[in-house]
Amino acid sequence: MAQSKKDNASQKEIKVRVAGTVIQTGQNTKYLIEIDVQGIKHKLIGYISGRMRQNYIKVAEGDKVVVEVSPYDLSIGRIVYNAKKDPARLAAQLAVRETEPEDKEV
Amino acid sequence: MSRKSLKTAAELEIIREASAISVDILSQIRAAVRPGVAVTDLDELAGELCEKQGVKPAFKGVAGKVPFPGNMCVCINDVILHAVPKPGQTIATGDLVKLDFGIIHKGFYTDHCVTVGVGKLESEDEKLIKIGKFAVESGVQKALAGNYTGDIGNTIETIAKLSGFDVLKEYVGHAIGRNLHEWPQIPAYGEVKTGDRLEPGMVLCIEAQLVAGDDSVVIENDSWTIRTRDGKNAVMFEYMVEVQEDGYRVLTDTREWPLIIDTN
Numbered sequence: 001m002a003q004s005k006k007d008n009a010s011q012k013e014i015k016v017r018v019a020g021t022v023i024q025t026g027q028n029t030k031y032l033i034e035i036d037v038q039g040i041k042h043k044l045i046g047y048i049s050g051r052m053r054q055n056y057i058k059v060a061e062g063d064k065v066v067v068e069v070s071p072y073d074l075s076i077g078r079i080v081y082n083a084k085k086d087p088a089r090l091a092a093q094l095a096v097r098e099t100e101p102e103d104k105e106v
Numbered sequence: 107m108s109r110k111s112l113k114t115a116a117e118l119e120i121i122r123e124a125s126a127i128s129v130d131i132l133s134q135i136r137a138a139v140r141p142g143v144a145v146t147d148l149d150e151l152a153g154e155l156c157e158k159q160g161v162k163p164a165f166k167g168v169a170g171k172v173p174f175p176g177n178m179c180v181c182i183n184d185v186i187l188h189a190v191p192k193p194g195q196t197i198a199t200g201d202l203v204k205l206d207f208g209i210i211h212k213g214f215y216t217d218h219c220v221t222v223g224v225g226k227l228e229s230e231d232e233k234l235i236k237i238g239k240f241a242v243e244s245g246v247q248k249a250l251a252g253n254y255t256g257d258i259g260n261t262i263e264t265i266a267k268l269s270g271f272d273v274l275k276e277y278v279g280h281a282i283g284r285n286l287h288e289w290p291q292i293p294a295y296g297e298v299k300t301g302d303r304l305e306p307g308m309v310l311c312i313e314a315q316l317v318a319g320d321d322s323v324v325i326e327n328d329s330w331t332i333r334t335r336d337g338k339n340a341v342m343f344e345y346m347v348e349v350q351e352d353g354y355r356v357l358t359d360t361r362e363w364p365l366i367i368d369t370n
Binding site for chain 2: 014015016038069074
């Protein structure tokens with residue numbers, strides 16, 4: 001199902017975002033990325049999101065990136081953020097917006 | 107849609123109260139899990155604790171081919187859910203024990219589930235239980251007003267599949283309230299932006315059953331107990347979540363409980 005541009009630009013993080021490391025740069029702006037879900041490793045091909053491409057954000061080997069994946073094809077993912085070599089920036093990007101309210105009345 | 111039941115503030119208050127009791131009872135049941143303990147004993151313990159608190163177990167007498175006979179479901183290893191307590195069945199070291207429990211308090215239901223590993227687990231089981239919890243908790247984080255049920259399912263399925271596991275398609279999460287199962291259904295799979303829109307005031311049971319092998323199941327002769335067809339292990343986690351205007355709130359907060367029970 002194609003998503004409209006407006007949907008992509010909205011603030012809601014709907015797709016699953018996972019942390020990954022670029023282990024190889026390939027041709028045609030494709031990258032081999034190793035992602036890590038709670039210690040379980042998985043390799044996939046990543047491509048750069050249009051927004052990153054428009055802003056000329058480069059991706060190099062060893063960079064830590066955020067990848068959006070879908071359960072329907074686990075062999076590809078969309079790179080939506082490049083934290084370069086900085087794990088802190090990656091963590092900040094993936095941090096959960098803890099909207100859970102504090103216990104007040106109960 | 108009129109089928110969606112949105113709870114009023116007074117009703118939410120009762121549900122919160124019920125959830126606190128339910129979590130308290132489940133924590134006591136969890137404390138009783140150790141190698142050698144009989145499943146029927148845990149079931150009886152659940153009944154006793156309910157009586158002490160003045161609440162009714164939610165699962166007893168749930169309509170089916172035969173009404174569900176137990177107070178709770180204690181599912182071990184390849185049994186995924188709805189296990190009827192069998193006399194003589196005991197818990198052994200290395201088992202994955204799913205404790206699925208719910209109560210009725212002042213007319214409102216609760217339903218939640220945790221999986222615990224007993225003693226030293228095999229590495230594959232340890233992975234499964236860890237990912238199962240992480241996947242469902244990630245799904246819970248999508249329970250925001252304006253999101254769709256598909257967003258929750260998509261998150262759970264993606265994380266499960268990336269880790270090499272699969273989710274069951276036959277059994278889904280649900281809303282809860284004066285009935286055990288209410289609309290909307292929340293499958294643990296799906297596409298983003300599909301399904302029903304989440305609205306403030308909903309109380310959801312977000313659950314997923316992760317399996318190590320194939321996702322097909324068999325139902326045993328007692329018409330309740332459900333196993334994986336290939337005999338691989340499964341885990342299940344379930345949280346009751348309240349959707350609010352600007353966030354969510356986990357009512358049955360069992361997230362801090364350790365996954366593995368130390369047998370020493």
